[in-house]
Amino acid sequence: MAHVLAVSGSPMEISRSNVLLGHVSSILESRGHTVDTLRIRDLPAQALLHADFGNPALVDSSARLEKADGVVFATPVYKAAFSGLLKAWLDLQPQFGLTGKCVLPLATGGSVAHALALDYALRPVLTSMDARHVVNGFLVLDRYIEAPTPVEPSPIEAPVNIHADAEPALIKVVEGFLDSLQGTRFAA
Amino acid sequence: MAHVLAVSGSPMEISRSNVLLGHVSSILESRGHTVDTLRIRDLPAQALLHADFGNPALVDSSARLEKADGVVFATPVYKAAFSGLLKAWLDLQPQFGLTGKCVLPLATGGSVAHALALDYALRPVLTSMDARHVVNGFLVLDRYIEAPTPVEPSPIEAPVNIHADAEPALIKVVEGFLDSLQGTRFAA
Amino acid sequence: MAHVLAVSGSPMEISRSNVLLGHVSSILESRGHTVDTLRIRDLPAQALLHADFGNPALVDSSARLEKADGVVFATPVYKAAFSGLLKAWLDLQPQFGLTGKCVLPLATGGSVAHALALDYALRPVLTSMDARHVVNGFLVLDRYIEAPTPVEPSPIEAPVNIHADAEPALIKVVEGFLDSLQGTRFAA
Amino acid sequence: MAHVLAVSGSPMEISRSNVLLGHVSSILESRGHTVDTLRIRDLPAQALLHADFGNPALVDSSARLEKADGVVFATPVYKAAFSGLLKAWLDLQPQFGLTGKCVLPLATGGSVAHALALDYALRPVLTSMDARHVVNGFLVLDRYIEAPTPVEPSPIEAPVNIHADAEPALIKVVEGFLDSLQGTRFAA
Numbered sequence: 001m002a003h004v005l006a007v008s009g010s011p012m013e014i015s016r017s018n019v020l021l022g023h024v025s026s027i028l029e030s031r032g033h034t035v036d037t038l039r040i041r042d043l044p045a046q047a048l049l050h051a052d053f054g055n056p057a058l059v060d061s062s063a064r065l066e067k068a069d070g071v072v073f074a075t076p077v078y079k080a081a082f083s084g085l086l087k088a089w090l091d092l093q094p095q096f097g098l099t100g101k102c103v104l105p106l107a108t109g110g111s112v113a114h115a116l117a118l119d120y121a122l123r124p125v126l127t128s129m130d131a132r133h134v135v136n137g138f139l140v141l142d143r144y145i146e147a148p149t150p151v152e153p154s155p156i157e158a159p160v161n162i163h164a165d166a167e168p169a170l171i172k173v174v175e176g177f178l179d180s181l182q183g184t185r186f187a188a
Numbered sequence: 189m190a191h192v193l194a195v196s197g198s199p200m201e202i203s204r205s206n207v208l209l210g211h212v213s214s215i216l217e218s219r220g221h222t223v224d225t226l227r228i229r230d231l232p233a234q235a236l237l238h239a240d241f242g243n244p245a246l247v248d249s250s251a252r253l254e255k256a257d258g259v260v261f262a263t264p265v266y267k268a269a270f271s272g273l274l275k276a277w278l279d280l281q282p283q284f285g286l287t288g289k290c291v292l293p294l295a296t297g298g299s300v301a302h303a304l305a306l307d308y309a310l311r312p313v314l315t316s317m318d319a320r321h322v323v324n325g326f327l328v329l330d331r332y333i334e335a336p337t338p339v340e341p342s343p344i345e346a347p348v349n350i351h352a353d354a355e356p357a358l359i360k361v362v363e364g365f366l367d368s369l370q371g372t373r374f375a376a
Numbered sequence: 377m378a379h380v381l382a383v384s385g386s387p388m389e390i391s392r393s394n395v396l397l398g399h400v401s402s403i404l405e406s407r408g409h410t411v412d413t414l415r416i417r418d419l420p421a422q423a424l425l426h427a428d429f430g431n432p433a434l435v436d437s438s439a440r441l442e443k444a445d446g447v448v449f450a451t452p453v454y455k456a457a458f459s460g461l462l463k464a465w466l467d468l469q470p471q472f473g474l475t476g477k478c479v480l481p482l483a484t485g486g487s488v489a490h491a492l493a494l495d496y497a498l499r500p501v502l503t504s505m506d507a508r509h510v511v512n513g514f515l516v517l518d519r520y521i522e523a524p525t526p527v528e529p530s531p532i533e534a535p536v537n538i539h540a541d542a543e544p545a546l547i548k549v550v551e552g553f554l555d556s557l558q559g560t561r562f563a564a
Numbered sequence: 565m566a567h568v569l570a571v572s573g574s575p576m577e578i579s580r581s582n583v584l585l586g587h588v589s590s591i592l593e594s595r596g597h598t599v600d601t602l603r604i605r606d607l608p609a610q611a612l613l614h615a616d617f618g619n620p621a622l623v624d625s626s627a628r629l630e631k632a633d634g635v636v637f638a639t640p641v642y643k644a645a646f647s648g649l650l651k652a653w654l655d656l657q658p659q660f661g662l663t664g665k666c667v668l669p670l671a672t673g674g675s676v677a678h679a680l681a682l683d684y685a686l687r688p689v690l691t692s693m694d695a696r697h698v699v700n701g702f703l704v705l706d707r708y709i710e711a712p713t714p715v716e717p718s719p720i721e722a723p724v725n726i727h728a729d730a731e732p733a734l735i736k737v738v739e740g741f742l743d744s745l746q747g748t749r750f751a752a
Contacts, residue, residue, distance in 0.1 A: 048233070049273055088199075088273055115489040136691065304680035426609070497685065
């Protein structure tokens with residue numbers, strides 16, 4: 001079975017990107033994979049923004065990336081691109097920090113007008129980091145994601161909360177990610 | 189005369205982006221314009237990364253943006269795009285926070301292989317914010333920028349420190365920015 | 377008054393991009409500007425695809441570009457980008473064939489999911505050609521454009537055929553183009 | 565063994581993109597795969613530019629695409645993007661014409677300043693066509709490709725003509741493509 005790092009790039013405590021990431025993580029776990037969840041906003045902010053490469057929490061987050069066979073990124077779309085918070089963390093990883101890894105890029109946003117942000121903005125960045133395979137991603141519209149609630153006890157929210165209209169397309173990209181993970185393991 | 193906000197997106201205390209920005213600011217001031225310099229890394233990190241829109245220092249930085257007729261951005265190129273730090277700050281500005289403004293995008297990087305990052309990654313983001321005119325930008329190679337020194341007393345370093353080989357192309361884009369600023373004032 | 381080249385990048389004889397271009401041309405003419413319309417599909421196909429730079433009709437099309445103060449491009453969105461036909465013609469122009477010119481990029485498409493294609497795919501190409509100003513563009517949805525009819529006698533169809541819902545946003549970008557054209561003339 | 569379509573997007577009769585494509589095809593054949601070579605410039609130009617979907621030669625080219633397990637694209641970089649000729653052909657393929665296929669994007673150009681054109685311009689288009697896997701591509705500098713000669717009898721030139729300095733990076737992306745082709749066959 002594979003080990004996956006699920007990375008949330010939302011700056012918000014309560015966020016639809018987190019709900020989406022939790023939903024996808026549940027699917028991955030139900031298929032027997034292990035999932036480690038990293039919320040970038042929980043990392044030490046000053047160390048992140050000042051590129052303090054030696055900060056222990058940042059070093060640890062890089063080690064968690066290195067251990068993963070696959071990575072799922074979930075980010076809100078802001079200003080026609082992915083979040084600056086996510087980029088700030090990627091900026092601190094090694095130039096080829098995704099070598100050998102499969103990557104599933106996911107986004108949340110209010111309008112399908114943002115749909116191309118994943119492929120034009122995030123994918124080239126992930127490709128520059130030498131990802132083995134950035135599989136086809138998906139933008140889930142905000143209205144298809146159950147509003148997250150602040151009383152939720154777990155950092156990543158519970159699984160059954162994506163509207164049925166968005167589910168088939170989401171499942172399709174998750175299956176593509178699972179296929180690619182499988183191939184990675186054969187290749188190893 | 190126009191008022192310009194010079195924004196540094198480098199996460200580093202000592203950075204070539206800052207040197208470049210200081211150099212361009214000097215030129216703008218020598219033409220009679222006023223320049224306000226904003227180093228994003230000096231803003232409160234946690235408020236920035238957690239999208240705390242009410243933080244007084246962030247509110248103040250947005251007010252400084254709003255007051256400007258033109259904006260110069262200087263960013264290092266990391267992972268085939270502009271810095272996450274710069275994007276994190278842009279994410280907090282109003283959707284149309286550049287309405288009516290002229291923008292000059294500048295980058296620093298170790299190789300011309302990064303040259304297209306300005307036009308493919310940063311320009312679409314600035315355009316989405318309704319900039320009046322994002323003029324042609326320029327990537328200055330690290331080797332053409334005098335190494336900044338930690339003993340420098342001012343936050344943005346002294347003016348005469350761009351190699352003569354890079355100067356003509358830099359001057360050309362700055363002149364384009366000045367022309368556009370002029371047009372903005374006629375339009376106002 | 378300014379002189380504008382209106383370029384249609386649609387491969388189709390009957391096309392919504394042509395209707396849109398005709399509509400915008402009418403507005404420009406009503407403001408006193410002259411408009412020359414170039415449908416790339418009317419150029420000699422073999423010369424275009426084989427990059428035959430000496431072909432008289434292609435040489436003439438480049439001369440028409442050179443004479444223009446401003447250029448309006450209208451293209452369908454195919455495969456998340458602008459048409460190959462338009463790119464094939466741009467490929468034959470001088471590297472800096474848009475120097476000093478204002479450019480208005482327009483697109484037509486079936487879904488707002490294509491909205492970012494203008495800024496991520498077409499704008500960087502136009503910027504690489506040293507356009508003085510690529511103003512904010514607009515994607516007009518197919519359903520807002522009156523179906524063009526084959527019996528239309530003129531090559532570019534009649535003016536009053538954009539749905540009222542799309543008109544304000546279209547007028548806004550056309551006004552931005554007119555402002556920029558004005559600035560170009562002051563700068564000259 | 566897999567079947568590969570090698571597509572040249574150069575508008576030129578004699579072109580470095582063709583040399584590069586011939587070189588890569590030889591490697592693929594030496595590993596036991598079959599390669600079908602398509603030079604888009606050899607297709608009927610008028611049918612291609614007028615989107616004449618029923619043209620027999622175009623229908624045949626689409627059938628050759630459909631039959632392939634993998635596709636190699638080689639294109640010159642013009643105006644900060646891939647060739648319009650290549651895009652004109654892609655525009656005529658089905659929206660999801662790359663479903664299930666591995667794709668290797670290659671480019672030729674005079675300067676590394678064009679390096680990001682593959683990932684920012686071509687990759688999003690290929691991804692929109694639902695490619696199973698667009699592997700990491702490579703820009704080979706013109707000076708590393710032996711000048712093609714007009715007396716060459718075959719349409720795609722002979723194999724041993726890439727400079728040793730460019731060979732390791734080229735071999736690396738070809739190996740990535742071969743690995744992905746292998747995975748495709750397991751997945752089938």
